[in-house]
Amino acid sequence: MSKQRKLPLYVQIKNKLVNNIKEGVWQPGEAIPSESQLIEQYNVSRTTIRQAIQDLVQKDVLETRRGAPTRVKEEPQVDKGNPGIIHKEIGTNMEVKVLRFEKLKEHYYAKYQLDLEEDEEVYVLERLRIADSKPIAYQQLYLPIPIGEVVKGVASDVFDIFPVLGQHNIHHSNIQEMVSGSNATQYVADLLGIIPGEALTDIERTTVGIDDKPIEYSRTKYIPNAFMYRMEIGK
Amino acid sequence: MSKQRKLPLYVQIKNKLVNNIKEGVWQPGEAIPSESQLIEQYNVSRTTIRQAIQDLVQKDVLETRRGAPTRVKEEPQVDKGNPGIIHKEIGTNMEVKVLRFEKLKEHYYAKYQLDLEEDEEVYVLERLRIADSKPIAYQQLYLPIPIGEVVKGVASDVFDIFPVLGQHNIHHSNIQEMVSGSNATQYVADLLGIIPGEALTDIERTTVGIDDKPIEYSRTKYIPNAFMYRMEIGK
DNA sequence: GACGATTTGTCCGTATGTATA
């Protein structure tokens, strides 16, 4: 710990603050001690405390408001959904219908995306996403076995599997998506009630967990005007 | 501009710095005056100068290194495609064809998106994006007058206007995009050589500059299988 | 390579403004 001594004071303070949050001393949403209190506690200047706090505000760990106490951010920032991405399916009455849910031995590309070994199995889940009784998307999800087991019971109940995974402490840290166009095959067209050859908007997604292991590889084919994809980048 | 007086000093300084960059007084890669010089020039304390600079470092506008002069970033951030966004138009031989380029008095929604006053004019640029002699997209760009003047000369030569704007020291800090589906109108279908009613992938984009003023609002309608949109988020 | 001047980074203390509770 002697190396700590070489770190700037404000970084040391920052680490202490983060530790208090990690250890649950200060819960999300809770106020942390005021600047004056921290000055006394750590025996440093206001500048130092403020620099530490400002850094953490920047990282979305803390939240400051003039006049009000500084608080720990509600969102644990790891799993804040999609930083700046919104998928919106247009409709009011949403359902999902499971077409298929089984283990697969052979599916090279999915296994490649999920970084699985040649002899490992993979779960495949095919669903129809339905809005107001009309199918709007055909979705294929490929899941590693442990993830699949979690999803198994709820595949037909939940529209989005991530909250469920979150409940099982499976969190993602990285999402990669590819949006492109394709033409409906006969099979998909029949499922979606459209004409073969009609254009679809495809979303191909690979999700990686906080342990850097893939969680999910999926392909979803949307009827274009039943779907909206919104994105914001930058600062 | 008396409202400026109510802004914190460091924000005023920040704006002045950004203006110098925008006006090309300080070119990308170049050093800006030292803190001591800025203190003299603006007659404020070091704290104030530093806060302004730190804010811009945070926004990737400036770059500081202990011991070395502070410089304007070479690539004012987002220009190169940002935290993992790739738009790919599928084809080898790319062209653009300008259909229309003129000032508009009336276009409420575009003005709203561009944060313009009721009586201000707006440039509208309509182009056809062509790959291998086949039209793949119909694009409408709405630009504030000063931006439009810059684009004016090159509208038919460049596929992407941002590098051009970059050369004129107009840089963006924020992009918001909406991807959705639509059906081709008769007008657009004729332009793209498709059948009316066929599905298109729409990209609606609002781009904001480093001075927080909107640069561009655009709508592009792509033939789905001529276009790919790839995105990565997370750490 | 060494050295001094310059520049940014860290840290202290203090004072005042302004929003919140």
Place this chain on the structure above:
DNA sequence: GTATACATACGGACAAATCGT
């Protein structure tokens, strides 16, 4: 209205990295 909190702004000091001579 009062007290408390963070936000802004000033000033000074020394450390550490860089750069030109």
